[in-house]
Amino acid sequence: MRYAPSDLPVFTLTTGPVDAYPAVLRGLASTVLYDYDPAFQATYQRVTEKLATVVQAETMPVILHGEPVLGLEAAAASLIGRGDVVLNLVSGVYAKGFEGWAARSGAEIVELAVPYDRVIDPADVARVLAERPDVTLVAACHHDTPSGTVNPVAEIGAVVRRHGALFLVDAVSSFGGMPVDARSAAIDFLVTGPNKCLGCPPGLSILGISDRAWAKMKANPQAPRASILSILDWEDAWRADKPFPFTPSVAEINGLEAAIDLYLTEGPEKVWARHALTARACRAGLKAMGLAIWPAEEGFASPTCTAVRTPDGIDEAQLRAEIRARYGVVLSSGRGETLGRLTRIGHMGPTAQPLHAVVALTALGGALAGLGHRVDVGAGIAAALEAIDAG
Amino acid sequence: MRYAPSDLPVFTLTTGPVDAYPAVLRGLASTVLYDYDPAFQATYQRVTEKLATVVQAETMPVILHGEPVLGLEAAAASLIGRGDVVLNLVSGVYAKGFEGWAARSGAEIVELAVPYDRVIDPADVARVLAERPDVTLVAACHHDTPSGTVNPVAEIGAVVRRHGALFLVDAVSSFGGMPVDARSAAIDFLVTGPNKCLGCPPGLSILGISDRAWAKMKANPQAPRASILSILDWEDAWRADKPFPFTPSVAEINGLEAAIDLYLTEGPEKVWARHALTARACRAGLKAMGLAIWPAEEGFASPTCTAVRTPDGIDEAQLRAEIRARYGVVLSSGRGETLGRLTRIGHMGPTAQPLHAVVALTALGGALAGLGHRVDVGAGIAAALEAIDAG
Amino acid sequence: MRYAPSDLPVFTLTTGPVDAYPAVLRGLASTVLYDYDPAFQATYQRVTEKLATVVQAETMPVILHGEPVLGLEAAAASLIGRGDVVLNLVSGVYAKGFEGWAARSGAEIVELAVPYDRVIDPADVARVLAERPDVTLVAACHHDTPSGTVNPVAEIGAVVRRHGALFLVDAVSSFGGMPVDARSAAIDFLVTGPNKCLGCPPGLSILGISDRAWAKMKANPQAPRASILSILDWEDAWRADKPFPFTPSVAEINGLEAAIDLYLTEGPEKVWARHALTARACRAGLKAMGLAIWPAEEGFASPTCTAVRTPDGIDEAQLRAEIRARYGVVLSSGRGETLGRLTRIGHMGPTAQPLHAVVALTALGGALAGLGHRVDVGAGIAAALEAIDAG
Amino acid sequence: MRYAPSDLPVFTLTTGPVDAYPAVLRGLASTVLYDYDPAFQATYQRVTEKLATVVQAETMPVILHGEPVLGLEAAAASLIGRGDVVLNLVSGVYAKGFEGWAARSGAEIVELAVPYDRVIDPADVARVLAERPDVTLVAACHHDTPSGTVNPVAEIGAVVRRHGALFLVDAVSSFGGMPVDARSAAIDFLVTGPNKCLGCPPGLSILGISDRAWAKMKANPQAPRASILSILDWEDAWRADKPFPFTPSVAEINGLEAAIDLYLTEGPEKVWARHALTARACRAGLKAMGLAIWPAEEGFASPTCTAVRTPDGIDEAQLRAEIRARYGVVLSSGRGETLGRLTRIGHMGPTAQPLHAVVALTALGGALAGLGHRVDVGAGIAAALEAIDAG
The missing domain is CATH 3.90.1150.10 (Aspartate Aminotransferase, domain 1)
Structure with a gap:
């Protein structure tokens, strides 16, 4: 056979x-509401608030309406500018790939790399940061999926926090499947999505952002506005009484709510x-x-x-x-x-x-x-x- | 009450x-397949081929994985470069909005505007093009939704084709609800989406592109690559044996197939x-x-x-x-x-x-x-x- | 057109x-569980308990697994026996139709009929009951759907209760759309279904039964057992720890739970x-x-x-x-x-x-x-x- | 864990x-139509015609609106009357259970039993039929599910056909999962349902009936009419232009169509x-x-x-x-x-x-x-x- x-x-x-979870599939099949319908605006705020309890960032999560490569590209474009020095921690293909987006913003890239079957040693991060006090942002991939390896982001986060740089973490394929949140790992910019361990289809990015990271983006003249890549445009969109910069993916939001409900109910x-x-x-x-x-x-x-x-x-x-x-x-x-x-x-x-x-x-x-x-x-x-x- | x-x-x-159509909602609830599963790759090709029969462009339609503002921003970013002269036909808010994306590419913008309760007269287009033979691209919005007005794109298209410029049309809220296709209106770059008259939720863009428009994008050094805004990366993605540049929105594709099947079955x-x-x-x-x-x-x-x-x-x-x-x-x-x-x-x-x-x-x-x-x-x-x- | x-x-x-309500359709699409799976047994008990709050009978509602004509035929077969005298209150086609099932049990049928565009007067019921003190059961149709008329069941119920007969009411197309419950109308045997005002598809009957009616059925040697028409077999089936006499309609139960949740949430x-x-x-x-x-x-x-x-x-x-x-x-x-x-x-x-x-x-x-x-x-x-x- | x-x-x-198959769950979630809507009547006929291609009975399949115990009880009630002699072939619990329904009709029951871990030998059937030429109906259970054993119904059917009795087969848990149809096994009355190998939830019975079996039912004064147990009432209900005796289970029919489509498509x-x-x-x-x-x-x-x-x-x-x-x-x-x-x-x-x-x-x-x-x-x-x- x-x-x-x-x-x-x-x-x-x-x-x-x-x-996907069957309950998520049923969620996707929910009635599609107009984005400015108060019932949908309330849904959007409610979903964001539920996400906030698990993302644990200092500010409300931002949902972007494309799969997490959008979140990563937008993060690089919004957060990084000419003058930045980015320490990119490379233990795999996805971490390496972030370099392209970071460099596009005109930053200097410093790389700390290990073979792709190994993980980053926080002590090495401390060493490089000591050598390069001008590093403004450290980027890491929590679970570099093409290698199936997990970096110790909490330990790295502590090192970065002491140094003072911002800490950006791609937690796309770890979030929801293992412990990771912005608070515990001192992450300033956590990028994830519902399409891995939350059991949704691809189509959304979820961003957990610290106050410092928001300040950095707002001060960055290169940060996109009026663009699919804009994060700034979405800052207040989660509020039921605020407009969306463009039409959100209504069905994916309905599916996400089903997923986050499952996640919180199971524990x-x-x-x-x-x-x-x-x-x-x-x-x-x-x-x-x-x-x-x-x-x-x-x-x-x-x-x-x-x-x-x-x-x-x-x-x-x-x-x-x-x-x-x-x-x-x-x-x-x-x-x-x-x-x-x-x-x-x-x-x-x-x-x-x-x-x-x-x-x-x-x-x-x-x-x-x-x-x-x-x-x-x-x-x-x-x-x-x-x-x-x-x- | x-x-x-x-x-x-x-x-x-x-x-x-x-x-959304109930059958589209059920489509969204279909089993989520891995994007490299041959069953999904075959689905993606089949959906694209069905779309081709209604988009009627010279090449296979490109699906982008964000609602049509992505398609419009990506079109501007990919098609327009420094040195271009864009004639923007403005009869409403959405046409006017396109100017921002077009100008971002460094092109000169020539505007032909009418009050927002009126539509563009093809004779005016001909007149402006005669005055400005250096126009390389004409942009129009078929149905400027915030005004509920419809421009005569077929007549405008004929004028543009005679002039030799490329013709880009935002047909987002007309496509599927009234006659419009790339061939009949001599459109080089048609942007639409399934989230209006096809009765899907928002989350995808559909692009109908002429050979000339592809050539223009390929020759444009500014055209995005390795970006959510890239169209070039997706040229061959519709083929079952080609990789996707990043993960497509699987559920939205399933919903789109249900929608296009309804559309073709009803006629x-x-x-x-x-x-x-x-x-x-x-x-x-x-x-x-x-x-x-x-x-x-x-x-x-x-x-x-x-x-x-x-x-x-x-x-x-x-x-x-x-x-x-x-x-x-x-x-x-x-x-x-x-x-x-x-x-x-x-x-x-x-x-x-x-x-x-x-x-x-x-x-x-x-x-x-x-x-x-x-x-x-x-x-x-x-x-x-x-x-x-x-x- | x-x-x-x-x-x-x-x-x-x-x-x-x-x-049907969209949420009911999604409920029908829920994962089908084995009937003896404890998760399903818990569902069945929970649904019955929710129903109990609106049926308001003395005992837990019984769900039969066929549309309400099953509930009506089963009620007649279980409740009525040779020796019974049934007063059938006929103001329409459905009330008249009940006579066939009642007579099948060998009971004497006394009919109080009005033209099918009128409703039963409780005073007439009282009069007939005074003439026929041997009446053991009074049957009424609350809303005789083919006429669109509603009988005053609460007033009739009070009359019947004073007389001492059992009161059986077909509330199929009224329940959930207007006030009616077993307690308020002194109904001993309320037959309804989720396929009318609760917005489900047809496939289930819901029975609200008084202690007296249970006693009557148990004492009735003609009451079906080991049959699709048996009510007695289902007495305890709602309890999570009790077996089902035969396989319940799992999907319809899932749909019903969605419906009752909507009903209780809206109020x-x-x-x-x-x-x-x-x-x-x-x-x-x-x-x-x-x-x-x-x-x-x-x-x-x-x-x-x-x-x-x-x-x-x-x-x-x-x-x-x-x-x-x-x-x-x-x-x-x-x-x-x-x-x-x-x-x-x-x-x-x-x-x-x-x-x-x-x-x-x-x-x-x-x-x-x-x-x-x-x-x-x-x-x-x-x-x-x-x-x-x-x- | x-x-x-x-x-x-x-x-x-x-x-x-x-x-259940995911496609069946989506089918269950289809729009619920009014039973007399021509679109539903056409659906019902179409589903019956698809079933006919796999049931292979002499006449169009009858769908009853309750899980297959309804089909079995109704078959016994409709087909068997006083004066009949039923040879019940007992190799398991379900076959034995049929005796109760058969005896209820007043027939004499002849039993050919084997231990519940064995199956019926066609030669034994021939022997018993030779001893009891007055047998009018032979009943068998194809797959006696509580034992997981399969009787050789085709061989038994040939024996029965030679004898001249009617052959009734419970094929509930075999149909759709192994070869069995009315024609190949000379079955006069095949009872099955979609809730086993066709991957639907429980809620329907499917009957495949020979001309002789219809004649027998029509000649049987005991055969139920105006009852959930009536088969006769449903004879023509599959025709789009004929009424239903009572409301069919619309959602289950929609689910069944999805199942039969899957079955025929896979082969x-x-x-x-x-x-x-x-x-x-x-x-x-x-x-x-x-x-x-x-x-x-x-x-x-x-x-x-x-x-x-x-x-x-x-x-x-x-x-x-x-x-x-x-x-x-x-x-x-x-x-x-x-x-x-x-x-x-x-x-x-x-x-x-x-x-x-x-x-x-x-x-x-x-x-x-x-x-x-x-x-x-x-x-x-x-x-x-x-x-x-x-x-």
Whole structure:
């Protein structure tokens, strides 16, 4: 039995877009209201207020109406100007990619890089900041998804705060799946979105901004206005009595409200726990199957995504195609430098449930065997199950 | 009986966001697929191909993942550069607004403006182009929504084509509700979206681009790349075997497919006919009620939106609030220069049904009376009904 | 412009099935759970408990898994046996129809009938009961939908209670749209369903049962067991820890929960008020148009349905066909004895909004004119609007 | 990590209600039309005609508006009368249960029974029929779900046809998941529903009836009329121009259309193949884990449900509770005689995908271990995977 490419998959275990919660899908199907209808304006304020409880920034979250690359590009464009010195902490493809947007603003970029299977050491950040007291902004990627590695942003944040620079964090694929918020990590500008661990479809960015970051943007003559890239235009848009700079994505807001309600009802700690447990089960299973995770140390590995090093002699694209064709399971590839070198099992939102680790491991092991790289799937599942039961 | 601001409205008769078709809402609730899943890539290509049959541009439509202000800003950023001379045809607030984006690219702007209750005369365009043979691009707004007026884009397009400049048209609130396509109007760059007459929620832009316009963008060193504003990055993204520059809005694409299927199944001519008939019923009713439409001549009036001049002594914001509070009906205000001077009845997508004209007229007349401006609603409905029956 | 029979209607203004609330449709689309899943068992108990607050019977409501004709047939089969004497109060087609089920149980049927445009006088009930002290059960139809008339069940209930018989009431098309509950009307057996004024699709019956009625059923050797018609089998099924006699309609239960939540959130009094106001607007409009309601006196007319006497010379089926073809509006016919003699405008659930009266009146008037019976629609709308504004 | 009883399950792998297809859930959320609206009448006829292509009865399928126990009770009530001799073929709880309904009609019941882990031998049927030439109807249950065993209905049907009796088959939990239709198995009265292998929620029965069976019902003075149990009343209701005896379950019909469209688009053979493969994977895994299936021979086992014998010393209810609490997986218990003696893994509709066997086996094995009965889950998954890959 083979699944055709046009067949709907049975399991979407990816790193985004992820399978959405059924309640989010129903939310997306809610009646579309006019953006200036007071009922919608009240909805928008209410959603923002709920987000505020989990983003924990000094000011109300800003929602931008495009998937999180918009949030990141807009952040760079709004926050960074000529004269800025940006320390970019690079432990993966997405962190590296931020450089392009930062440099576009005319800033000097200082890079602190590590191999893409490792994470940033806060001590190195302290060292570089000591060497470069003129750094005005430090940028980090919390979970560099193409590597499945998680940087210690809280520790880095403390270092940055002591230095005095602003701290910008891409928390797109970590937020909602592990502990991270603006307050705890001393983040001045947190960029995330609902399309990963909150289990929404892509289409929105969520920004958590400190007072200092707002001041910096307002003082930046280059900060976009009257543009899709403007953050400043949206400062007060969350208030029910204020206009929107342009039409918000009404259906996505309705879906987001369903997602945040699910998240708060289940309880963030419970949500994080099942993400982490699913990841532990994946890693235990991989190890027992003789496969290696991509991160150099298990402590670097993300609770929301498990990156599996591609065994020698296996074509990674062919592997994923085989996984889909044999079992109807969709996994994610690497990106950029990690493309072809790893396969990613996403466990974000509704698929962050331990048994999905079993599904992923079985499909991965079966397809590897089909391509001639035999692994002990039974041992893998037994190990995963042990991890799950140890809970 | 009064409807509270927090109550869901009974009728949303607006100019966008509009009430969505139920089938579109169900489409939005479809399973969210990974963007690189072959099933989604096939969907994306299929949706683009369906769009192509109605956009009728020389090349495949490009979908951008933000509401149509993104399409317009991106068009200006991509198409216009220093050295360009842009003739901006201004008959309303939205056309005027385009100037900001066009000027940002460093082009010289030549303006041909008429009062906002009138439309552009193609002969004037020809005259200006004769005076300014260096014009490289002509920009027009087909239906300037804040005025409810429709420019003769096909006639203007013929003039522009003879001159040799590129012709860019904002057809956001006309497309899908009246005849307009790239071929018939000699449009090089048509910007529209599914969130008006196609009955989707806001969140996408649709671009119909000629070969010449692509050539111009590719030759433009200022055209954005690696940006939410990039059009060039998306040129081949519609092909199932090509990557997306960033994650598309999966749910909105699913909703768009439902909308385009409805549109093609009902038949564009039938859809346009019910938009036009609803508008005629509105105008007939208004006239019989002693109210005036905003357009200086009935021939200027849009089939997708009827703008009603605010009677002397009436506060327009209060009027709409009263309409909502008394009857649960949401109408649109003016914008910018027309704000406070007119109220707009949208008849776009699912509410472009003649009886919705009756609903709007009754609510408008009743609320006016409540504010002390008594009109003969009975006469209005009788006239509207006559128009409908003549239909 | 004509709507084809296969086109979706624009307005469904019927007496059931009625247009469902969008939130109910989303509820129907909820994840289907196994009936013995504790999460579903908890849902079932919770829904029953919410229903209990509005049914106000002495015992917990019973949900049967078929539309309310099941509830009525099951009630007759369970409650009535040989030896019973049933006083059937007949003011319309549905009340008359109950006789068939009652007689099937072997009971003697005593009938108190009035013309189908009138309602039952409680004094007549008292008189008949005095003549027939052996009556064991009195059956009434609260709102005999095919006539659009409402019987004074509370007053009748008081009479029946004094006599000592059981009182069974078909409240299918009144419940949720006007005040009626088991306690206030001394009803021993209230049969209703969510598919009328609660705005659900058809598929469930709701029963409100007194202790006396339970005792009667349990003592009735003819009462069905192990049958779709059994009520006894379902006595404890609402409890989360009790089994279901057979599989409940999971999706309909999910839809019902959405409906009851809407009803309780809006507030029954507000819901009833908009049903009543819509009906008053209809009646005012009809009168001004020179049309007659079916009920002999306006005080008999239902707040949830307005029955319009068919003018002489008009074919009622043709009239409704014309209304649909011209305007996309669906109204209900009469049934049985009233078929062909009246047309019914339903205002139940989501369409119980005053402006829907305007829609119905316009469509009715326009179609009558089209068939040669000219009425003054303008006067009708003016009168309806006046009623609404007096609201 | 433990799932609370009130938490939504992660996997519903039951024998009905089953997890519904997402497209079916969206279908349920379709606009509710009036039953006499020509658009709905056309829908009802279209759905019936699609069903006819898969039911393959001599006449058009009849849809009854209650879950399949209604279909079975109605069949017995309509088809069987005093004077009939019914041969009831009993290999399980559901077949045995039919006796109650058959006997209620006053017929003589002849029983051919086998232990509930075995299936009926057609030769035995022939033998009994030779002994009792007066048998007028033979009743069988195709897949006796509480045992997970499948009777050879086609072979039995041939025997019955030779004898001349009518053949009634309960195909509720087999239809749509394995080959069975009225023509191939010479079935005169096939009862099924969409709530098992077609992946709908419960709420409808589907009947496939031969000309002879219609003749028998029409000649049966006991056959219900004017009742929820009437089949005769619905004979012509599928025709767009005929009335319904009472209001059909509009939303369930919409859901059914989505299901039948999915089934026909995927192709019945492909659907059956994935049901069968999932079952083979389950059985292979169980065997490797040292667990026994309930059926006495593997050839008796159903492709749509795998019944697992409860190991000695394990409390079956506790086992399922543990499976749900540990892994969020819902399985089905036995019923009646099999209750407490087996656990059923349903693979019906959307969960009839081979990897769901892996999910079920892992959860079952893990929970057994948790209760002190250690099994080799690794070996089980390896064996299941081998079966899947042999596909």
